[in-house]
Amino acid sequence: MHDKVDVLIIGSGASGAAAAWSLADTKMRILCLEQGDWVKPTDYPTNGRDWEARLFSDFAINPNRRNRPTDYPINDANSPIKVVNFNGVGGSTIMYTAHYPRLHPSDFRVKTLDGVADDWPVDYQTLEPFFAENDRMMGVAGLAGDPAYPLHHPPMPPLPLGKSGQRFGRALNSLGWHWWPSDSAIATVEYDGRAPCINLGHCTPGCAQGAKASTDITYWPAAIRAGVELRTHARVREITVGPDGMATGAIYYDAEGKEHFQPAEMVIVACNGVGTPRLLLNSTSAKFPDGIGNSSGLVGKNLMFHPFALTYGYVDEPLDGNHGPPLNLWSQEFYETDRSRGFVRGYTLQLHRGTGSIVEAITSTLAGRLPWGEDHHKVYRGLLNRRLGMSTITEDLPEEHNRVTLDPVIKDSNGIPAPRIDYTMGENTRKMMEHGVARSKDILAAAGATNIGVEAPILNGGWHLMGTARMGTDPERSVVNEWGRSHDVKNLFIVDGSIWVTSGGVNPTSTIQALALYIADSIKTRLSEGTLFE
Amino acid sequence: MTTDTLTDAELRDLKALVAEMIPASMTYEVPGADDEAIFADIVKSLERDTADARTSLRLLFELGGGSFADLDAAHRHEIAATFKVQGGAALFALNRVVLLCYYRDDRVMRSLGQEPRSPFPKGHVVEQGDWSLLDPVKKRAPFWRRM
Numbered sequence: 245m246h247d248k249v250d251v252l253i254i255g256s257g258a259s260g261a262a263a264a265w266s267l268a269d270t271k272m273r274i275l276c277l278e279q280g281d282w283v284k285p286t287d288y289p290t291n292g293r294d295w296e297a298r299l300f301s302d303f304a305i306n307p308n309r310r311n312r313p314t315d316y317p318i319n320d321a322n323s324p325i326k327v328v329n330f331n332g333v334g335g336s337t338i339m340y341t342a343h344y345p346r347l348h349p350s351d352f353r354v355k356t357l358d359g360v361a362d363d364w365p366v367d368y369q370t371l372e373p374f375f376a377e378n379d380r381m382m383g384v385a386g387l388a389g390d391p392a393y394p395l396h397h398p399p400m401p402p403l404p405l406g407k408s409g410q411r412f413g414r415a416l417n418s419l420g421w422h423w424w425p426s427d428s429a430i431a432t433v434e435y436d437g438r439a440p441c442i443n444l445g446h447c448t449p450g451c452a453q454g455a456k457a458s459t460d461i462t463y464w465p466a467a468i469r470a471g472v473e474l475r476t477h478a479r480v481r482e483i484t485v486g487p488d489g490m491a492t493g494a495i496y497y498d499a500e501g502k503e504h505f506q507p508a509e510m511v512i513v514a515c516n517g518v519g520t521p522r523l524l525l526n527s528t529s530a531k532f533p534d535g536i537g538n539s540s541g542l543v544g545k546n547l548m549f550h551p552f553a554l555t556y557g558y559v560d561e562p563l564d565g566n567h568g569p570p571l572n573l574w575s576q577e578f579y580e581t582d583r584s585r586g587f588v589r590g591y592t593l594q595l596h597r598g599t600g601s602i603v604e605a606i607t608s609t610l611a612g613r614l615p616w617g618e619d620h621h622k623v624y625r626g627l628l629n630r631r632l633g634m635s636t637i638t639e640d641l642p643e644e645h646n647r648v649t650l651d652p653v654i655k656d657s658n659g660i661p662a663p664r665i666d667y668t669m670g671e672n673t674r675k676m677m678e679h680g681v682a683r684s685k686d687i688l689a690a691a692g693a694t695n696i697g698v699e700a701p702i703l704n705g706g707w708h709l710m711g712t713a714r715m716g717t718d719p720e721r722s723v724v725n726e727w728g729r730s731h732d733v734k735n736l737f738i739v740d741g742s743i744w745v746t747s748g749g750v751n752p753t754s755t756i757q758a759l760a761l762y763i764a765d766s767i768k769t770r771l772s773e774g775t776l777f778e
Numbered sequence: 779m780t781t782d783t784l785t786d787a788e789l790r791d792l793k794a795l796v797a798e799m800i801p802a803s804m805t806y807e808v809p810g811a812d813d814e815a816i817f818a819d820i821v822k823s824l825e826r827d828t829a830d831a832r833t834s835l836r837l838l839f840e841l842g843g844g845s846f847a848d849l850d851a852a853h854r855h856e857i858a859a860t861f862k863v864q865g866g867a868a869l870f871a872l873n874r875v876v877l878l879c880y881y882r883d884d885r886v887m888r889s890l891g892q893e894p895r896s897p898f899p900k901g902h903v904v905e906q907g908d909w910s911l912l913d914p915v916k917k918r919a920p921f922w923r924r925m
């Protein structure tokens with residue numbers, strides 16, 4: 245039995261780290277349990293000659309392929325989009341590409357504006373100071389003045405345009421369409437003790453330079469200095485409840501598989517849009533036979549992914565290849581609803597640099613573009629470093645049949661039931677994706693690219709996990725209230741992507757973290773008022 | 779994950795297969811994937827793809843009615859072409875390992891104008907580019923939807 249803590253946070257990723265740091269100034273005793281370990285800078289693939297190969301082994305984005313002892317299996321057989329993540333200090337920010345847009349004001353009001361899904365119980369304006377605080381803590385590069393957004397001021401200058409960026413810029417200008425340097429959670433200058441980006445170009449499986457803002461090097465050092473304890477190799481099996489229906493703590497397994505009970509005054513869950521419903525559903529008791537906090541029956545339901553479509557082509561001159569962060573520009577031309585397009589809501593176009601030389605060979609082989617035999621060398625030289633690509637990030641609407649449940653058979657190495665994903669892409673999303681691919685082809689044509697390839701949806705593209713414990717004011721239609729507290733259990737909070745009401749059409753991490761800071765702030769306010777558990 | 783190793787017979791067929799995939803080229807002055815050093819790297823790197831490699835080699839054996847390495851050159855080309863179409867996910871996994879090893883060979887990298895080194899710590903240079911390209915977009919009025 246461990247000493248009781250005031251706050252127990254489960255999960256040390258994007259949201260758990262932000263919440264831990266924000267709460268640290270209360271001087272409460274705060275503990276975070278994380279199933280994974282710290283990743284050392286020297287472990288990252290770009291340290292070695294096998295840097296691309298490790299994308300298919302210990303740094304694979306799909307946990308079923310990566311299969312580290314710290315990973316848990318995910319039954320994704322019934323989904324055309326596979327869940328990808330990372331389990332360790334920093335969570336999936338270890339593996340993210342650091343493309344860092346915010347949700348737009350309209351994203352919080354989709355019912356009112358477009359008559360679909362539900363409005364959020366919070367809005368952009370409420371989150372604005374938390375976006376700014378998060379940008380400062382993570383370190384964001386970008387350029388103020390994007391006409392697609394309310395004005396905000398990223399603290400660092402944008403990533404370089406490079407050859408591919410200029411080619412895209414000219415193409416989009418010729419079409420009269422919007423483009424802008426992305427907000428990116430990458431240091432472009434020395435920032436808060438972090439070295440600037442040196443264009444290693446392999447940001448996704450971790451940045452050896454420490455320029456990419458994963459939370460193990462942003463929030464965690466500050467939180468730990470402020471007194472938060474982070475316990476690694478601690479895989480939580482269930483959240484426990486007392487006779488009064490309040491959470492009492494959590495049962496977890498350590499690295500040796502030994503079971504522990506950690507008592508706590510309050511519990512904050514930050515295990516992401518798949519890990520969180522899995523944990524809640526595994527936390528059954530006489531009071532909560534269907535899982536803790538699940539009186540609405542909505543835990544695990546309304547899973548949203550942002551189905552991605554990749555469209556790419558090849559130009560007649562070498563571009564940047566994989567040098568530089570792969571994502572540096574976006575176009576929001578088709579973001580806001582225009583019903584004449586045949587769907588509501590919209591999408592971001594995320595503009596890419598090329599790929600590494602081996603990934604080019606692999607993807608071109610898969611696409612049937614790269615032959616075997618004598619011609620292999622000639623064709624390959626016509627592809628290498630000439631790729632221009634973009635992804636359509638579609639807004640996925642919540643649908644209850646898209647869900648996370650517990651797999652009846654598959655378990656992780658501690659015997660905890662694994663999550664199972666059932667997902668199909670909605671009609672609105674499908675039409676939006678078709679539109680995005682068609683517009684991407686227009687852009688590629690304007691950029692002089694030929695030999696066009698499309699992957700729609702991207703198979704290993706379940707990187708944005710949202711909606712499985714949605715927020716709302718109605719306890720029958722939501723899992724947590726408007727400041728992240730469970731409707732059923734008054735000392736249980738959720739801060740990760742599960743609480744999203746709708747998905748918007750941008751990468752979510754900036755907004756996930758702003759929400760986590762907002763919830764932590766709401767907790768602090770109510771603590772000082774003495775109303776936290778009312 | 780399997781840590782099985784391939785039999786000598788499987789290795790012979792594999793070597794003949796990888797030479798079909800990426801043969802040596804006088805034009806580009808590069809070795810083939812059956813070069814001793816590259817092939818050794820491929821065999822060492824099969825690791826979690828060993829089961830798929832074995833499945834592929836079994837199909838290759840069946841298609842050729844015996845050892846692939848023992849076929850004459852014309853017959854090998856013909857069987858390889860059929861195998862490429864029919865090999866499916868298992869062949870793709872095997873092909874991926876071949877590419878992973880081939881394109882990290884120093885000689886191959888140099889022929890492509892690449893420095894044979896890890897990306898870190900030296901990094902790369904990416905030009906800033908012409909930021910005046912953004913001027914037309916800067917002139918655009920804000921178009922985010924107001925509530």
Ligand SMILES: Cc1cc2nc3c(=O)[nH]c(=O)nc-3n(C[C@H](O)[C@H](O)[C@H](O)COP(=O)(O)OP(=O)(O)OC[C@H]3O[C@@H](n4cnc5c(N)ncnc54)[C@H](O)[C@@H]3O)c2cc1C
Pocket residue numbers: 254255256257258259260277278279280305328329330331332333334335336337339340341342343344345448478479480481514515516517519520523707708709740741742751752753754756
């Ligand atoms: C390849 C890839 C690329 C991406 N690119 C981008 C991008 O460019 N931009 C962007 O905005 N987003 C991107 N994302 C998504 C981004 O990483 C996530 O949105 C973000 O990390 C989610 O934060 P989170 O706090 O909800 O969960 P996570 O960061 O996933 O953290 C969850 C943590 O909880 C831990 N955990 C789970 N269950 C348990 C348990 N039972 N016990 C103990 N610990 C547990 C996990 O180990 C993990 O560390 C990408 C993700 C991936 C995988």
Ligand code: SF4
Pocket residue numbers: 430440441442443444445446447448450451452453454455456568569570
């Ligand atoms: S491109 Fe920059 S951010 Fe990405 S891995 Fe390299 S140094 Fe890190």
